[in-house]
Amino acid sequence: MRAMVYHGPGQTALTDVRDPEMTDEADAIVRVEATTICGTDLRILAGEVSSVTPGRVLGHEAVGTVVDVGSAVRTVGPGDRVLVSAVSACGSCRYCRVARYGQCLGGGGWVLGRTFDGAQAEYVRVPFADTSAHRLPGGVADEEALMLSELLPAGYEVGVVRAGVWPGDVVVVIGSGPVGLAAMMTARLFSPSRIVAVDHASSRLGAAREFGADITVNNAVADPVPTVRQVSGGLGADVVIEAAGRPETIELALRLGRPGARIASVGLHGKPAALHLDEQLTSDITLTTGLADTSSVPALLRLLDSGQLDPRKLITHRFAFAEFEHAYDVFASSADTGALKVVLTP
Ligand SMILES: [Zn+2]
Numbered sequence: 001m002r003a004m005v006y007h008g009p010g011q012t013a014l015t016d017v018r019d020p021e022m023t024d025e026a027d028a029i030v031r032v033e034a035t036t037i038c039g040t041d042l043r044i045l046a047g048e049v050s051s052v053t054p055g056r057v058l059g060h061e062a063v064g065t066v067v068d069v070g071s072a073v074r075t076v077g078p079g080d081r082v083l084v085s086a087v088s089a090c091g092s093c094r095y096c097r098v099a100r101y102g103q104c105l106g107g108g109g110w111v112l113g114r115t116f117d118g119a120q121a122e123y124v125r126v127p128f129a130d131t132s133a134h135r136l137p138g139g140v141a142d143e144e145a146l147m148l149s150e151l152l153p154a155g156y157e158v159g160v161v162r163a164g165v166w167p168g169d170v171v172v173v174i175g176s177g178p179v180g181l182a183a184m185m186t187a188r189l190f191s192p193s194r195i196v197a198v199d200h201a202s203s204r205l206g207a208a209r210e211f212g213a214d215i216t217v218n219n220a221v222a223d224p225v226p227t228v229r230q231v232s233g234g235l236g237a238d239v240v241i242e243a244a245g246r247p248e249t250i251e252l253a254l255r256l257g258r259p260g261a262r263i264a265s266v267g268l269h270g271k272p273a274a275l276h277l278d279e280q281l282t283s284d285i286t287l288t289t290g291l292a293d294t295s296s297v298p299a300l301l302r303l304l305d306s307g308q309l310d311p312r313k314l315i316t317h318r319f320a321f322a323e324f325e326h327a328y329d330v331f332a333s334s335a336d337t338g339a340l341k342v343v344l345t346p
């Protein structure tokens, strides 16, 4: 089969590889019908993820049809259309028992496209299929379900849920890339009084308005603090979701929150960030970090099925598998191409 293979820093190519085979009775083999590229794939390509070694098939998000299952698999079977979760879960370890799949101790966690061959391929082996693959409701389209493999759960679980958005809250989202937009879209489910989007690129703030931001601030031009104070009775934001992943955006998040604020960091940080605990000592702030568990997938699928979420607007580009290398280029130059999510189909 053809698959996108990592051949070392800066080198990835559509390559002929052997079809995946089941190695465990809890595995399923899925024929991939839609897959996508994640910001993490670009970090792998930059050589920043040392656990990914040359020869690895990339990709951790997919929708497809089950073609075979191991003898222990109970919940999905051949012919089922499934969402493949970016996070695999053994289902029985201490963390999986409390749905913290990202921390799985039993061989799951983020393994697809990292330590196992991934989903940017015609077929993928899905470990622990009972907990890592989700049967799709009939009315849900492949590409909208694909946004639930990782992106919507990341913005929702690590941002909105961990920060605890309540009705009436003033919510600031720093960073209007795909994860920030997913956080805005799912924060709306809780009826905040205002969502303020902060980004340094005007083009991204245009997208933020379409995803539920009431107010946008370009922080390359203006300090967002006065705007946030103004819409929060002078106090500051109840919730700040930091989805940009830079040291200065964490510092900005701390400046934007009111005393008692909940601040959730969802951004992929590559460098240390300073916490000014001398200044923040008495401000009673809760700061959370995390990795998506994808434990919200069943709930998000129900919201998709009932039409209360429309993640299709996250998709800016569509390509055939044969155009995979070009799709990486388009996704990597998102500042010029405006790419949010690119979808690849056979
Ligand atoms: Zn990812």
Ligand SMILES: [Zn+2]
Residues within 6 Å of the ligand: 089, 090, 091, 092, 093, 094, 095, 096, 103, 104, 105, 106, 107, 108
């Ligand atoms: Zn586990």
